[in-house]
Amino acid sequence: MFPGWMQIAIVIILIMLLFGRGKISDLMGDVAKGITSFRKGLKEGAEPEVTEAPKPVEDKRTIEGETVKTEEKEKDKA
Template sequence: MFPGWMQIALVALLVLLLFGRGKISGLMGDVAKGITSFKKGLKEGLDEPEQEETKTVADRRTIDGEIVKTKEETKS
């Protein structure tokens, strides 16, 4: 069952009476800013190519449970 147009109008009127026009318009402005910021973030994320960071290992360490050998260790 979908609400009829009278029920939607009644709910809208109650919300308007409870919160007031100023509060609702401020809330809608905040929602619009959030959507704009979200879209901008998505666009910036798609524009930047993915870059893998290369790390040099100065001493013997473990990465994901595996021992990584340095250049000095492989020479001997």
């Protein structure tokens, strides 16, 4: 059963009497700051990171003085 408007008003009045208007407004201000910082964090996290492309590395392995190229296996990367 959904509470009626009169019951909601009574609960609000009781909360105001228990905590006072000052504490409630401070709490709401803190909640608003938290929501703002959360949204800011989401925006910062959504921006793509700009990084430089990795530079190619030359393989300098040698066998008897001759340069030998090695191939990486695609299965090892997965």
